[in-house]
Amino acid sequence: MNDLIIVGAGGFARETAAAAVAAGRRVLGFADDDPALHGTVRSGLPILGGVAEVVGTYDAAVVVCVGNPRDYTARKRIVDRLGLTPDRYATVIHPAASLGSGSVVGPGSVLLAGTVLTADVVVGSHVAVMPQAVLTHDDRVLDYATIASGVRLGGGAVLDTGAYVGSGALIREGVTVGAWSLVGMGSVVLRDIPSGEVWAGNPARLLRSSSS
Template identity: 45%
Template sequence: MVIGAGGMGRAIASLCARETDAAGRPVWNVLGFVDEDPRLHGAAVDGLPVLGGLPVVARHPGARLVVSICHVDFHGARRRIVETLGLPAHRYATIVHPTAVIDPSCTVGPGAVVMPQVCALPGGTVGAHAVVRPQTVMAADVTVRDYATVAAQVFLGRGVVVEEEAYVGAGTKVRERAVVGPRAVVGMGSLVLGPVPGHEVWAGSPLRRLGPAV
């Protein structure tokens, strides 16, 4: 079950529907979407049913879940949903696209999503419910903590840390060992050469503060 029937949820559902094991058998049977918008309940999105809001999860105790909401405008939504559900970690699926190149020494947490053509070098960590979007490069020893989002085509230099609930916009380059603070937002196309304070929005090249993160 994919929580959130928006663009990211649709992408995750499509990825799951096409993932197969070494014998060519489907890995996942996608039951449908869970979404809090009552206008979607009973409808179909990309051929999959919208089963209802969060209470419907209790009707499927054996189902694995992925929380898809990761848009910068909904900062913190994944954590709120996970805490509201209060389920153990094993109920969440870990989704890694088969074209992603993930070194065996890396760890990817429950509920995390690693999308097509991501490259993660040795020692990397993708935390629980974190999202790494297509064509991002994680150099050695990079840590993307729980609930963080790294958008598409980002470069994270060696030893970079993206703290919990932070958002790194598409096309950003982050210098080695820089830390993006908790709930910080880095705008797309930015050049990060040093630490980014938590709970603030920074963007540009050179990087500059735009205000507090909401």
């Protein structure tokens, strides 16, 4: 499917629309559950209606582009609610992104301009990678992770399911960031981070549980 519906209408959704257009896709518009947005236009594209209604109406591929550091589980909640098969989801890769040999990107994931995957990097499904992030050899990024702009992952690093890494953070080679943990922007992570925690600083240290 060349036609695309983008779920969400915030900044990441609009950035994804621009990347999709640059990659030659036809973006039909956005789907958002805020009724105040329906019928309005963002970045030259219409907000077509609520998520379930739009996705069920249009014969188009879908990419879910929601979530922020205050609610980075939103993408998974919407994907779970929609219950679509993986082949319905688009993979959006900006033409200015670079994918090295052996690298793979799963359905529903987005790589914005300037992203670099050097070699044998595995990116799962519904992953968001913002501009100028660098993922080096043998990194593994699991489903629903978010990598903000300017992040650098050393070789063999692992971002577990739903992990969120803030802008400009550096992750040492071989380090694992646990599932649904958050790394604050500009942090330097030198050791493994358990699941469900918030870390920040240089070197990064535990601040709190991600659920508190």
